[in-house]
Amino acid sequence: MPRLLGSLGISLAVVLVLAVLVSLVPGQVFRPIEGARIFDRVSVCPFGGSGCQPGQSPAPAALPFHLRSDHGDGIHMARFTLDFARTGPADGVTAVFLPRFSDAISISVNGDRLTPAPWLSGDGRNFHHWHRPFIATLPNAGLKPQGNVLAIDLAADGFQDISLYPLYVGDAAALDFAFQLAGIARVGSARVNFSLVMLAGSALLIFWVMHRRDMIYFWLAAASLASAVVCYHWVYPNLITNYRSWITFWNFAAAFQIWCTLSFVCILLEAPCRRFRLVAIALLAAGAAGLCLLHPDVFRLGLAVYQLGFLLLTLLMLSTLVLHRSATPALNFGVLFGLYALALALAFGQWISRHILPDWAPALTSTLIPVVFILSLLWVIFFQLARSIARYENLLAALQSTINDKTAELQATYSRIARQDKIQAIDEERQRILLDLHDGIGGQLVNMLAYMSTQPKQDKVLETAIEDALRDMGLMIDSLEAGDSIATQLGLLRGRLEPLFARHHVDLAWQIEADPHLPGAGPSQNLTLLRIVQEAITNAVRHAQASRITIAASCQSISVTDNGSGFEPSSPERRSAESGGIGLTGMHRRARAIGAELIIESSTAGTRVDLSWDRPWGNAPAS
Known part of the structure; x- marks a missing residue:
């Protein structure tokens, strides 16, 4: 209630100030006309x-x-x-x-x-x-x-x-x-006003029929058509023969115009005034009916009270605007409040001139009231159009953002599908190569070993070379089949070396703490790593005559330790590959290729080969 009284006080003060300013405007000036005499x-x-x-x-x-x-x-x-x-x-x-x-x-x-x-x-x-x-x-x-x-x-x-x-x-x-x-100044302007409000009312009504959910246009159309009735009174003979009945109808049209404008304001501001609107229209209708029943001697007084009533309704509409001004942009509030307050001040001045002080306000100000209403209509249409354009642009921007997001998602999906297709194609090609290696070259090597075992004269060097080729081919197959798990590939390597261990009576010990993982790991890098491990194991079995080999692994290292006779790592003959292996030089080269560091320690008590990759991929030692 305090807020309502405050907004009512603000509205009343503004209207009174405007009404006083309107009264200060000079009235109709009867200037001398050349060739005529003025009589006062x-x-x-x-x-x-x-x-x-x-x-x-x-x-x-x-x-x-x-x-x-x-x-x-x-x-x-x-x-x-x-x-x-x-x-x-x-x-x-x-x-x-x-x-x-x-x-x-x-x-x-x-x-x-x-x-x-x-x-x-x-x-x-x-x-x-x-x-x-x-x-x-x-x-x-x-x-x-x-x-x-x-x-x-x-x-x-x-x-x-x-x-x-x-x-x-x-x-x-x-x-x-x-x-x-x-x-022109009086009848002509009234005809223009009548035509404009009729045109605006018809256009708004058509627009509402096309957009029935937006009741703003319905109430503006109804207010415009009611204003057309008000303007009609200044242009054409009254529609109803009985002048008292016509004046009653005309005043109800003016009151209905104000009520429709109030309905528009309530919807625009989303103000909870439905009950108030129902009470107001009921009172306005009852007041109009009461005017028809009044005794002629008090009709003038009743008409003055009725007009004062719908002027009060206009003041309450202004108070609603002030009370809920935060629900609309400040510019829209300022324009609507200013125009409606001016219209009320003009109407109040005419009411004083009609019932209390004749000529208190200039007579032509009555024709300005429809002009102010038309200006408010034009502003509302412009504001609604601007807001619709802004909403359309925001919606368009949101849709464009959604389209961009969905396009990015589609591109990511297409890329993912392409990668999956590529991975699938690579996997299918890998499986074909595995089959070719296993059934083709592998089968031929096995057949060669079987053939040699039936010959009376054995060639151990050739037999060893074929076995090494089979083991190397097995490494290739394991690196392709086992994926990125080096621990799994080490297990497969152990299985392939079991015949070698059994033939040389070697015990193998495993100390696998975690699955080793090379940065940037892949089948090629894992194969290179396993070849280094295989070379270290083969050297321990064939050249160092070791009886025990220990393989230890952690996340970033693999070591091979044996109890063989040892060797001098700097010895040229041990750095060569004449014995059938890749030699120490080849082991170092392969270690650098995968970004790992190879350290070999050997003595008469045995040899230790350490392979670690605690540096990021690609920053291998330059040695």
């Missing part, structure tokens, strides 16, 4: 349709002059008279120009009526001319050079004021131009 003083006879009643004499009156009826039923009238002189030659034309009056008019000159009395026609729709200027031409042939009497009869419904403002008599051509300008 007349004689008036109230309640006399054809002159002052018996016992009455005309009373002088200064213009503007306002006359209010003591009763609300029927029609009250007044006659205003003045004396004027003929303008121009006898064959010329004189005109009478009334920029503003209320409510219906008929004039006579020298007792001859020049225009009919609309209140006598019985057609109430054409009775009211309060928003239109008036001009009548007077042929100079029927005028006296001096002392012509112009009688202006004005009539209005009992709840309307009779009003007359300064008027002109003079040259018809000059006054006709002034009449056209006044018509």
